[in-house]
Amino acid sequence: MKRLKFPHWSTLAVILIAAVLFLAAFYTHRERGAVPTAGEITNWGLSFQKEGEPPVANATGEYLSQFDSVYCMPSEGKTIYITFDAGFENGNTEAILEALKKHGVKATFFLVGNYLETEPELVQRMVSEGHTVGNHTYSHPDMSAIGDKESFRQELQRNEEAYKKITGEDMPKLYRPPQGKFCESNLKMAKELGYRTVFWSLAYVDWYENDQPTHQQAFDKLIPRVHPGAVVLLHSTSRTNGEILDELLTKWEELGYRFGDLWKDLQ
Template sequence: MLYLKGRSLPAAAPAAIPASADNWGLSFPTEGESPVGNATAADLARYNAYYLGDTGKKVIYLTFDCGYENGYTEQILDALKKHNAPAAFFVVGNMIETAPDIIRRMAADGHIVGNHTYHHPDMSAISDQAAFQKELDDLAALYQETTGETLPMFYRPPQGKYSTENLKQAQALGYKTIFWSLAYVDWYVDNQPTAEQAYSKLLPRIHDGAIVLLHSTSKTNAELLDDLLTKWEDMGYTFAPLTDLPEAAAQPNL
C-alpha cells in the first residue's frame, strides 16, 4: 500500500516530482528495506530535500511534528534524554506561543527545532515567493524571540503537501526540506493506536537511514517511546541528528 498522511492508496510506480501539488507518499515493497517515495531521493536532492538519510548505516533520524502542546512533549523529551537520542521537532506558531518553556527545553536539550510554518497552511497552494517566505520567516522570528537563538534551516511541509515550486522556494531561502520514510497513523488524539498497533508498523518497517515521523500530540507515542527506542537499539540502530544527513550530490536544478 501507498502511505499518505491520513490515507492509504494502492501502490504505484515511483514518479518524478510532480509539477503540480501533491502529497508525500510511500510504499513498502519489502519490509525492513527503504520504502519507495512518490519522488526519488535523486529527484529530491536537486532541491536539498530528503526523505532518507544514510542508507549505508543502521542509523535513524527521529523527527516529531508539533502542532500544539497536548501534554505529552515533556515525556517524549525525557525518553529522548534517557537514550541520548537527538531529534528534530517541527513546530508551528501556536506551539511556540503556548508552550515557550517546552520550546526552550528542546533547544537546551540539544534538539533541532525545525520550521513547520507559522499557520500550518497548505503551502502547495502558495505560489508567491513573498507569501511563502512570510510563513517561514514569521515562525523563525518567533523562535528567535522566544529562545534567543536562530532557527535551524530545516523545513517540513504541513501535511506533506508540496510541489516542485515549493521545493525551489524553500531551497532559495536556504532550507533543507525534510519528508520522511516511516510514519504511522498517530495523529488522531481521540482514536489513538494501541502499543501493539504502533509496534506492528514501526518495528518491521524500520530501515537503514530512516527518517521517522511521529507526532508529539500522541499519547501512545509518549507512553511507548522509551521502549521503542530500546527495541530499535536492540536491533542495532543508533540515532543521529538531521545535521548528519549526507550532503545531496550536486545536481542542476530543473
C-alpha cells in the same frame, strides 16, 4: 438543418461546480495576498516493498536532492533519525523528552507558530537538551497552493522570529511541509530561502487525538518497517507515542540501530 447537441445537464453541473471551487480557491489566496501555484500538487506517499528496506516514495531521492530535500538519509550503518511534528501541546512532550534523554537521542521537532507562541518553555527545553527545532510553517496551511515567494517566505519567517525571541538564536533551516503537501515550485522556493525540505520514510497514523492506536498497533507498524537511514515521523500530540517511546527506542536499539542527529548530519 443539423441539430446542435448540448452537454447533458449533469455534465454542465460538474463543470459549474469545478469552476466555483477553482474561483473560491483563487480568491481565498488573492485576499491574503498569495498567488495560487500553477505547479502539480503532490501528497507525499510511501510504498513499503520489503521489510528492513527503505520504502519507494512518489519522488525519488535523486529528484529531491536537486532542491536540497530529503526523505531518507544515506547510511552506511544502521542509523535512523527521529522527528516529531507538533501544532499544539497536550501533555505528552515531557514524557517524550525524558525518553529521548534516557537514550541519548537528539530529535528534530517541527513546530508551527501556535506551539512557538504558547509553549516557549518547552521550546527552550528542546534546544537546551540538544534537540533541533525545525520550521513547520506558522499557520500550517496547504503550502502547495501558494505560488508566490513572498507569501511562502512569510509562513517561514514568522516562525523564525518567534524562535529567535525564545532562544536568541537563528532557527535551523529545516522545513517540513504541512501534511506532506508539496509541488516543485515549493521545493525551489524553500531552497532559495536557504531551507532543506525534510519529508519522512517511516510514519504511522498517530495524529487523531481521540482515536489513538494501541501500543501493539504502533509496534506492528514501526518495528518491521524501520530501515537504515530512516527519517521517522511521529507526532508529539500522540498519547501512544508518549507512552511507548522508551520501549520503542529500546526495541530499535536491540535490532542494532543507533540514532543520528538530523541537522548535524545534513550540514
